[in-house]
Amino acid sequence: MSKPSLPALPHSWSELSWQQLCVCWQAKMRYGGNPDVARVAALLDLLGCTVCREKAPVIHTLTGETVYQLRDREGCQWTLTAREAAHLGSHTLPWFDYPYGDPGEKEERDKNGKVTKERREPVTGYVSGFRDAMMLPKDTVDIPSHIALSVVRHRRFQLPQVACNNLTWQQYRALQGVAPQLFQEGIDEEQVLGLQAQFLAHCLVPRSLALLDTTGGSIRFRPHYEYRYNTEQAESMVPFFERGLKREGKRWQGGHGKATFGTLFHIAFQCYQTALEYYSVSYPLLFSDSKKNDQLRDALTGEVGTINTIMKYAGYAEQQQVYDSNLPFVLDILNTMAKEAKEIEKMNSKIKKK
Numbered sequence: 001m002s003k004p005s006l007p008a009l010p011h012s013w014s015e016l017s018w019q020q021l022c023v024c025w026q027a028k029m030r031y032g033g034n035p036d037v038a039r040v041a042a043l044l045d046l047l048g049c050t051v052c053r054e055k056a057p058v059i060h061t062l063t064g065e066t067v068y069q070l071r072d073r074e075g076c077q078w079t080l081t082a083r084e085a086a087h088l089g090s091h092t093l094p095w096f097d098y099p100y101g102d103p104g105e106k107e108e109r110d111k112n113g114k115v116t117k118e119r120r121e122p123v124t125g126y127v128s129g130f131r132d133a134m135m136l137p138k139d140t141v142d143i144p145s146h147i148a149l150s151v152v153r154h155r156r157f158q159l160p161q162v163a164c165n166n167l168t169w170q171q172y173r174a175l176q177g178v179a180p181q182l183f184q185e186g187i188d189e190e191q192v193l194g195l196q197a198q199f200l201a202h203c204l205v206p207r208s209l210a211l212l213d214t215t216g217g218s219i220r221f222r223p224h225y226e227y228r229y230n231t232e233q234a235e236s237m238v239p240f241f242e243r244g245l246k247r248e249g250k251r252w253q254g255g256h257g258k259a260t261f262g263t264l265f266h267i268a269f270q271c272y273q274t275a276l277e278y279y280s281v282s283y284p285l286l287f288s289d290s291k292k293n294d295q296l297r298d299a300l301t302g303e304v305g306t307i308n309t310i311m312k313y314a315g316y317a318e319q320q321q322v323y324d325s326n327l328p329f330v331l332d333i334l335n336t337m338a339k340e341a342k343e344i345e346k347m348n349s350k351i352k353k354k
Contacts, residue, residue: 009046012095014274018159020046021267024096029263039089039096046093048073099270140227141204141264143244155240157204158227160268164275169330170323171229173303174202175272182269196265197242201234203268208233228324283331285338309337 010016016024023045031038044050052069065081072078080088089096107119142154160166167175178198181187187195205227244261280287310322313333322330 007047009043009092013099013270014277016270018267018271021270022263024099025263025266025270028096028099029260029266035097036086036089039093040085042096043085043089043093044070052077099266140207143261143264156207158207160203160271164271165326165328167275167327168229168323169325169327170231171202171205171234172327173323174231174234175199178202179269179272193245194238194242196262197238197240197245200241200261200265200268201237202229202231203272204237205229206233206237279328279331283335285342286331286334306334310334313337 010020013021013024024042027038027042027045031041049070049072052071065083067079067081068085070078070080105117105119107115108117110116140156141159142156158166178195182192182195182199207225207227210224210226210228241261245265247261276287307319307322310316310325310330310333311319313336314322314325314329316322
């Protein structure tokens with residue numbers, strides 16, 4: 001048989017494209033009870049390999065192992081046992097089991113002091129190899145909203161970029177309010193689904209019919225579709241996503257095959273988490289771990305004053321212009337403000353010492 005030519009594999013969740021996120025989360029959702037099978041399923045998809053359905057798995061006569069016949073994108077065929085597949089998956093995708101961070105493992109020794117398990121350092125799991133310019137294979141997604149008489153009606157939404165740099169400031173503020181609640185202790189499954197629905201409703205911007213058009217600098221009224229986030233529109237979508245999450249029978253057509261509402265949530269949340277960790281590295285003054293000096297939290301607490309200051313920096317006439325601004329644009333301004341505040345603090349401390 002020909003030797004397979006396999007592509008390079010990603011080293012973390014943050015290196016995945018939207019299509020690859022779909023692949024990995026579909027595998028996790030489908031084989032959630034068996035992580036080894038889920039990891040192998042994701043690995044084969046990432047490698048572009050498929051199991052030859054026309055050839056049933058063979059039981060090895062000597063070892064009793066199941067042997068699978070695989071085919072890569074170029075048509076080359078090769079065999080792999082179930083044990084080899086599990087071993088390959090665990091060594092090539094060590095990050096697969098920790099989509100929201102690897103807690104690490106302590107070193108283990110036997111009674112003679114010999115190391116039986118090596119120490120594994122904890123990893124945040126978001127930043128490694130992150131590419132800011134990542135774009136989606138598709139800009140929008142159609143989600144079935146009603147099925148009757150074999151006719152499927154769809155709602156169309158704008159997808160978040162993997163870098164999440166198409167979020168508006170108001171959208172980010174809404175997601176910041178929902179995301180921490182998802183991991184609170186003591187909430188039941190129904191509350192979790194409700195929070196997931198809220199997250200999707202704010203993260204995926206629905207297509208809406210607009211009348212005002214300012215193309216070319218002129219203002220005229222004409223009907224056209226646009227994707228523009230606003231809180232009221234997002235809140236009205238919460239019941240829709242909540243119903244879909246509870247049924248899970250509904251499907252959406254994405255950049256790679258089909259996935260459930262639950263899978264869609266995890267993919268969107270993965271993009272959001274990856275982007276936040278990236279921004280925390282890009283803007284360390286804003287995303288400080290110190291409770292004493294948390295510039296971003298201070299800015300969010302005093303939001304009215306912050307918005308007014310941003311308006312002056314950006315030359316805006318209305319507060320809504322700030323809310324509609326691109327998230328990195330606002331973070332750049334807040335970062336500049338934080339740097340200036342730090343410089344003033346240094347100067348004041350020097351004056352006091354004199």
